[in-house]
Amino acid sequence: xTAPLSDRPAGPPSPQPQESPTRPMRFWRRRMRxxxxxxxxxxxxxxxxxxxxxxxxxxxxxxxxxxxxxxLIGLAIICVGGYISLRSLWKEHPLSIAADxxxxxxxxxxVIAVFTGMADVFGMGSHPLPGIPYFGEWQARGVELGMGxxxxxxxxMLPPGRQDSN
Numbered sequence: 449x450t451a452p453l454s455d456r457p458a459g460p461p462s463p464q465p466q467e468s469p470t471r472p473m474r475f476w477r478r479r480m481r482x483x484x485x486x487x488x489x490x491x492x493x494x495x496x497x498x499x500x501x502x503x504x505x506x507x508x509x510x511x512x513x514x515x516x517x518x519x520l521i522g523l524a525i526i527c528v529g530g531y532i533s534l535r536s537l538w539k540e541h542p543l544s545i546a547a548d549x550x551x552x553x554x555x556x557x558x559v560i561a562v563f564t565g566m567a568d569v570f571g572m573g574s575h576p577l578p579g580i581p582y583f584g585e586w587q588a589r590g591v592e593l594g595m596g597x598x599x600x601x602x603x604x605m606l607p608p609g610r611q612d613s614n
């Protein structure tokens with residue numbers, strides 16, 4: 449007859465604990481680092497579109513369609529990276545209603561930035577197709593408004609401060 453599993457002597461001690469309480473912390477730290485890396489990559493792509501002269505690839509005196517598309521793609525990657533990073537701050541806790549609203553504000557701000565940035569391409573800007581679309585003053589204000597809404601959304605996604613029980 450064999451002894452029950454709970455009565456058997458443990459084998460050689462393992463060098464690492466099996467289920468340490470720090471395991472979820474490593475997961476959220478890895479997620480935070482990934483989110484920050486994605487955000488940095490998005491920022492570099494955003495800069496490539498907004499200021500191509502920094503990378504010595506400026507070929508036009510105006511900001512045209514390709515540059516607008518590149519910086520909007522960079523802005524999208526920044527939004528995804530920011531979402532990953534801020535979501536990791538919540539760890540295992542459910543999101544609050546304010547954080548849910550913040551997520552929606554980030555998405556809404558991006559939609560505003562895309563539609564105002566691409567207004568000429570969509571036929572609603574001051575330089576509609578077939579002319580050469582370029583980034584005008586009103587489009588810049590619309591993209592800035594969208595980016596401001598994105599920033600407010602990210603601020604709303606921050607978790608509330610936790611009070612220590614010490």
